[in-house]
Amino acid sequence: MRWKLGGGVTAIAMLGAVTGSATDSGVAQRAAWRATYAAPATIPFPDENPYSRAKAVLGRKLFFDPILSADRDRACVTCHLPDLAWADGRRRAPTRADSDTDLRTPTLLNLAWQEGRLGWDGKFRDLESVAFVPISAPGNMGLPVEDAVARLSADAAYVAAFKEAYADPGVTKARIEAALATFQRLIVSGASPFDRWIAGDEAAIPVAAKRGFDLFNGRANCAACHGGWAFTDGSFHDIGTAVGADLGRGRFVTNSQVLRYAFKTPGLREVAGRGAYMHDGSIAALEAVIDLYDRGGIDRPSRSPEIRPLNLSADEKADLLAFLRTLNSEPGTGPALADLTEAAPRP
Ligand code: HEC
Ligand code: HEC
Structure with a gap:
């Protein structure tokens, strides 16, 4: 169902949502918001690195294999x-x-839906370009590119897998990157109660979570940055968390005030199960994340104009939390990575 709202209608609808009343306009507003969270039908792959089963199989093998670390103890x-x-x-x-x-x-x-740069501070141009940073970083997997290529070239099973994926047995940095990226694009979150609700099952999530959804999209303004199915705009903002020396995106873009202390907006799928939170792990619990937004974070020139004190009531905080909890997937609905298909798998 699609809703077209004129400016006036939106204003009235917002009022309904803000007061939490089940007015016709509040119902229309919620329906309009819901339409923006529809699950995608296919996984996007870039033209330069299209899906193939053989590449995904190779990428999966590489992802789990400590052969890519100096001491063969990390993957x-x-x-x-x-x-x-x-x-x-x-x-x-x-x-x-x-x-x-x-x-x-x-x-x-x-990450298949992430169009912009990757990394908390945007240091990676795209998904392909990430791999050799962890592989070669001395403090991480610690394996120089030439050594990675030499090790894989000396392994008959890998040579066969590269031949299968690229119709040529040559092991190269670019082929390692392309295979790892192809596999990672298959890492899609499983269906959650929230998705069932979006698809029309009214009983899928509790009433408190529906009020939390209205807050998320309305007065609490979370959707300004966490809107849409993947719950991220893929962009960089200072939300007033960091007090350390890390300037985030501002390290690379030095002439922008709003990119000082700006970090990438994380998606919120599975969020209730995967604390600590923020780029520096500085917030242990989801309740404390909501408290941060309620306070409006650190007020400083770089803070996003979308962030301001919210003055949420205890009930509203509980509603937001109830909503966030609906984003965890249900058992058995994750990506089918064990059994990869010839055609690109569907989300
Ligand atoms: C020691 C733990 C560690 C290992 C091992 C590791 N990573 Fe990461 N990964 C991180 C951290 C920490 C970051 C954030 C880095 C940054 O933002 O600068 C990250 C970021 C990423 C990102 C960017 C995600 C985003 O949302 O922007 C991708 C993709 C990724 N890693 C893939 C890989 C791949 C592929 C490998 C193996 C070749 C790997 N990682 C190995 C810890 C690790
Ligand atoms: C201006 C954009 C913006 C708005 C508005 C915003 N967020 Fe965020 N959110 C971010 C960014 C950027 C981060 C990461 C900050 C960091 O790492 O320091 C983040 C982090 C989070 C995290 C931690 C996730 C993780 O994996 O670490 C949660 C949870 C979260 N936001 C929920 C919310 C909620 C709930 C709201 C509304 C009350 C909201 N956000 C409003 C941009 C925003």
Whole structure:
């Protein structure tokens, strides 16, 4: 169902949503919002790196294989664990020396839909260009590109897998990157109660969560940055969290005030199960995240104009939380990565 709202209608509808009343306009507004969260029908793959089963199979093998680390003791899966929403559940990612890095491991869910740059501060141009940063970083997997290529070239099973994927047995950096990216684009979040509700099942989520959805899209303004099915705009904002030295996107774009302390908006799928939160793991619990937004974060020139104190009541905070909890997928609905198909799998 599609709703077209003129400016006047929107204003009245907003009022209905804000007061939480089940007026006709409040119902229309909620329906309009719901239409913006429809699940995608297909996974997008870039023209330069289209889906093929052989590439995805190779990427999956590489993702889980410690052969890509200097000491053969780490793989991508060391920090991006399927059971922890493809993150690691830690406050900060661990270095090889078992100290902590400055950053929390982000989830890899739904990156196929991420059009802009990746990384908390946008240091990665695209998904393909990420792989050799963790592989070669001395504090992480610690394997130089030439060594990675040499090791895989000396392994008959890999040579066969590269031949299958690229019709040529040559192992190259670009082919490793393309295969890993193809596999990662299949990492799509499973169906959640929220998705069933969006699809029309009114009983799928509690009434409190529906009020939380209205707040999320209305007065609490969360959807300004976390709108749409993947719950991220893929952009960078200062929401008033960081107090450290990390300037985020502002490290690269030095002439922009609003990019100081700006970090990438994380998607919110599986969010209730995968704290700590924020780029630096500085917030342990989801309740405390909502409190941060309620306060409006640190008031400073770089803070996004979309962030301001919300003055939520205790009931409203509980409603927002109830809504966020509906974004966790139901058992058995995750991506079918064990049994990859010839055609690109559907989400
Ligand atoms: C030591 C833990 C660790 C390992 C091992 C690791 N990662 Fe990560 N990953 C991270 C951290 C931390 C970040 C955030 C880095 C940043 O923003 O600069 C990240 C970011 C990413 C991102 C960007 C996600 C986004 O939303 O922007 C991708 C993609 C990714 N990793 C894929 C991989 C792949 C592929 C491998 C294996 C080749 C790998 N990672 C190995 C911890 C790890
Ligand atoms: C101006 C854009 C913006 C708005 C508005 C916004 N967020 Fe965020 N959100 C972000 C960014 C950016 C981060 C990451 C900040 C960081 O890492 O320091 C974030 C982080 C989060 C996280 C932590 C997720 C994780 O994986 O670490 C949650 C939960 C969250 N937001 C929920 C909300 C809710 C609920 C609202 C409304 C009350 C909201 N956001 C409003 C941009 C926004």
